[in-house]
Amino acid sequence: MASRRFFVGGNWKMNGTRESLAELMTHLNTSNLHEQTEVVCGAPFVYLDLVRSGLDPRIGVAAQNCYKVSRGAFTGEISPAMIKDCGVDWVILGHSERRHVFGETDELIGQKVAHALENDLAVIACIGEKLEEREAGTTEEVVFAQTQVIAENVKDWTKVVLAYEPVWAIGTGQTASPDQAQEVHHKLRAWLRTNVSDDVADSVRIIYGGSVTSLNCRELASQADVDGFLVGGASLKPEFVDIINARA
Numbered sequence: 001m002a003s004r005r006f007f008v009g010g011n012w013k014m015n016g017t018r019e020s021l022a023e024l025m026t027h028l029n030t031s032n033l034h035e036q037t038e039v040v041c042g043a044p045f046v047y048l049d050l051v052r053s054g055l056d057p058r059i060g061v062a063a064q065n066c067y068k069v070s071r072g073a074f075t076g077e078i079s080p081a082m083i084k085d086c087g088v089d090w091v092i093l094g095h096s097e098r099r100h101v102f103g104e105t106d107e108l109i110g111q112k113v114a115h116a117l118e119n120d121l122a123v124i125a126c127i128g129e130k131l132e133e134r135e136a137g138t139t140e141e142v143v144f145a146q147t148q149v150i151a152e153n154v155k156d157w158t159k160v161v162l163a164y165e166p167v168w169a170i171g172t173g174q175t176a177s178p179d180q181a182q183e184v185h186h187k188l189r190a191w192l193r194t195n196v197s198d199d200v201a202d203s204v205r206i207i208y209g210g211s212v213t214s215l216n217c218r219e220l221a222s223q224a225d226v227d228g229f230l231v232g233g234a235s236l237k238p239e240f241v242d243i244i245n246a247r248a
């Protein structure tokens with residue numbers, strides 16, 4: 001556990017204006033951020049340049065999606081090459097909103113993961129079960145299947161963070177309990193041990209997302225297999241700093 005650097009991502013989703021993001025960036029740039037935490041902010045595409053130039057270099061920036069090829073006739077899409085060209089080193093892929101609002105399949109997400117990694121972007125790869133899947137007792141089956149497709153497309157796991165985001169916890173205020181999060185993270189690490197390698201299982205950060213706040217982050221962060229967070233709503237507020245410092 002000690003060897004995995006704590007990772008806190010902010011997923012701003014489709015939020016923010018130049019004005020509000022400037023305020024948020026000033027807050028982050030001037031706050032005391034625990035040095036042991038790796039921080040990455042996921043900005044809307046149109047603000048990637050602005051955010052990369054406005055945030056302190058010790059804070060990473062992520063795009064929230066990208067396509068599976070470098071360029072071409074794909075109206076409305078952007079490529080990892082373009083993201084890199086903005087000085088941005090990360091991309092969030094497979095977020096539940098991409099899967100369930102925009103219908104992205106495991107196969108497409110896998111192809112995007114492979115292409116992003118080939119283009120030297122680091123990837124926050126998201127997985128997570130829906131409420132009906134949890135209630136039907138198929139959580140493991142669902143998250144293992146999603147992880148399998150991601151794993152088939154990863155050669156270098158040092159550039160991947162796995163984000164477990166139960167869909168029922170996203171934006172609902174229904175945070176997974178520390179035990180619920182730990183249970184799934186532990187099983188995911190065991191899956192990596194069996195299906196990838198001991199080294200990857202020991203080193204890959206598995207982060208939790210879903211209604212993380214300054215109030216619940218410390219207990220979640222104290223779980224052995226919770227290596228950080230992917231934060232939605234609270235990442236747009238000053239309390240994001242408290243979440244960054246959850247292990248401080």
Ligand SMILES: O=C(CO)COP(=O)(O)O
Pocket residue numbers: 011095165169170171172173209210211212230231232233234
């Ligand atoms: O989807 C999420 C992060 O990617 C979580 O969103 P909330 O923190 O708003 O629940």
